Amino acid sequence: MNILTNPKNLRGFERHIKVENVSRRNILKGLGLAGGFVLAAPVMSRPAFAKYETGAGKMPHGTVVDPRVFVAIAPDGSVTIVAHRAEMGTGVRTSLPLIVAEEMEADWSRVRVQQAHGDEVKFGNQDTDGSRSTRHYLIPMRQIGASARAMLEAAAAKRWGVPASEVKASNHEVLHGPSGRKLGFGDLAADAAKEPVPGVEGLKLKDPKDFRYLGKGEIGIVDLRDITVGKAHYGADTRLPGMKYAVIARPPVTGGKLVSFDGTEAMKVSGVEKVMEVKGWPWPSKFQPLGGVAVIARNTGAAIKGRDALKIIWDDGANGKYDSVAYRASLEEAARKPGLVVRKEGDADAALKSADKVIVGEYYLPHLAHVTMEPPVAVADVKGDKAEIWAPVQSAGGTREDVAKTLGIPEGNVTVNVTLLGGGFGRKSKCDFALEAALLSKELGSPVKVQWTREDDIHNGFLHTVSVERIEAGLDKSGKVIAWRHRSVAPTIASTFAAGASHEAAFELGMGLVDMPFEIANISCENPEAAAHTRIGWFRSVSNIPRAFAVQSMVGELAHATNRDQKDMLLELIGSPRIIDLSSVKDLWNYGEPYDSYPIDTARLRKVVELVADKGGWGRAVPKGHGLGIAVHRSFVSYIATIVEVAVDDKGKLTVPRVDTAIDCGTYVNPERIESQIEGAAIMGLSLAKYGEITFKDGKVEQGNFDSFPVIRMDEAPLVTNVYIVPPGPDTPPSGVGEPGVPPFAPALIHAIFAATGKRIRSLPIGKQLEA
């Protein structure tokens, strides 16, 4: 079955692509927050005032624009604003409520943020992934705030018997200009609740020049103090009376099954109370648990020690021969033959044949593990047909649905409390760990915490794909690139949901393959088949990692072959400022956004290249052994260019003295958090470039912890990362920030290494390649 033809069968997968048209007028109910302030506003697929449309309405359960759900004002004037997206480090738990506070003229110091539980009917889509939160919620959150402000103003005008046009909300008060009278938000809350709800079309949004918070970057994240004093509440920090602690031994091979186990020795470990089987689902198991044997104890340490004492026999199943060395060879073989054509312009085959010169680059990028600092963990308390979950999940609503289905109880009986996430990066979009806790709690009849160890995380994750990217570029006699053939071969995320899925899904093809922005007459993008032998999942920036690596590496290869400056080559390939016409691509995936609002605009692509080159000192003199590299990539509908300076010593040890990144993410909320995301993306980019590799032998992951899967530490981190944010135009739609910083880093680094040493890395990780 072609996975693209019947996505409805793919639960979980479908959450990311399906289209919904549901009226929500009948489901607007109050939240029951403190205070008497209640308003309602209609829900729209296209936000009023926005000059652009987003894909928000097409996400599962769409967008709910309802101040009664998101805002409450207590009689003492304190304002509660709901954060319905998950906080994994991007700052969204601060920035979305900040938008509401800005627009309603609330004083941020009197605002409390309340985390929403999982309920997409009430709150709208909660899938915190795809770098979507700001771009989908900037306007809805402004509307919610503006509704609240309008009703407060109307209530004040009525009390004073003056025209509404004479009153104005400002910093937690409503003022009557002519008389100088004032009323606090708390004084007005009850009356405001009686006011009719203003029509959204009549709402007046603030003039951006009056913004106190948006675009300023002067507000620290709401959890800052709690984090620094150890009080911030993550998934593992939930403690319930009578709670048991569990760890699970899972099948070491994806799709493997438990044959038998002996828990005698485990039961002798001090603190161990029970050893029991956990139900597993057949592969492809979607987000369902893998099954195995659980050890239940009075604390996590005892459970881990007990698990070490288990004797288990597994049936490895069909993936027991998965071997990364052999698999790489099979991907390379596939990449050297024609594959499914997913974009075609002109005749690349003929142009390559007639080209004066053909440059071929074949690039390999291995599996990666997320290794969030907080490994997967969840607490569940299942009593009868009711379940309550506390978990660090990116998908609160999806988790609720999955818990209900897994336990066979109504969704309304499931409460999912979303804690802070100790890192997400896509791993916590999959709620398997919460389902494990739910199953165990049901069996045990008591609350239970399931803690994954680091080894569990690395052995049983949803890995970033592994890919071979092969690009052939044909040049004419003048050195102009006239042909481009890119074959991308990688096991697809769809294989985690549908048996036998072997072609990449539209949302993967759209991440740097079919959306390649160069102005070349003859283009062929192909996707040969690749079978998956482990669980593949979303990893921060997803397929953009291999695609940006390949495409941008080829730019460097072409610059070298034609003796041109790499930045000049890059700008020449991008070509004229234009909106790229991708109408030839079937099922074009544009990060879920309408192409009209978010087209590929090469003027913006050029601009970030020019900005980073200017600010980052492209072409500056560097010491011997140093080199500069540049790369650009559009992903999550943002445009990012990075310059990396590398230093390689005579033993092949590399350091990164400086990174410069320019980002055009359209209209933005909190530039300070954009900077932190880009700083972090450089570290993650360096981690994957230098060390990142998960390999399989006999179906099992060969790495287990930070010793065998290293990530960058402070002593090898870039010394400085400078971030330049392109000022948005007045109507530029907001675009992604969390993920797009990652893809351009590795190719920029590789170019810098080439500039420093003359060695071109085509296979990641770099590992010891420079030592040779």
Place this chain on the structure above:
Amino acid sequence: MIKLKINGQEQNWDGDPDLPLLWFLRDEAGLTGTKFGCGQALCGACTVIIDKQAVRACITSVSDAAGRDVTTIEGLHPSGDHAVQKAWRQVNVPQCGYCQAGQIMQAAALLMDNPKPSHDQIREAMAGNICRCGCYQRIENAVHLASTGV
């Protein structure tokens, strides 16, 4: 019965003496500020201070901690205003925040030992603490700020 002194308070443990201190702190004593990251002293998320030294609680047994002064993030400063904590807030260090308790404890121990560390000394001393979000530039700046007075 093992007697422990955690953040100035006496605690008793009559279970497995080999239990890693991390799990005693988190699961038995309810001090969840100290985090689990790797279980093998590879990431530093569980860093506590024992007798003025930064120690990885995940490989330190309860019996090894017996009779010594254990300080966790909850006990670093009575009002949470240790110079390192204040610097962390001033620099807006955290992203997800999960590793930060360990980072702060490591930094506090560094400054006890070396009140004015150079940037190289900071980078070396903090290299045992992983931050997957990649807040290193800010951590380095915050430690430097704490050492020079906030």
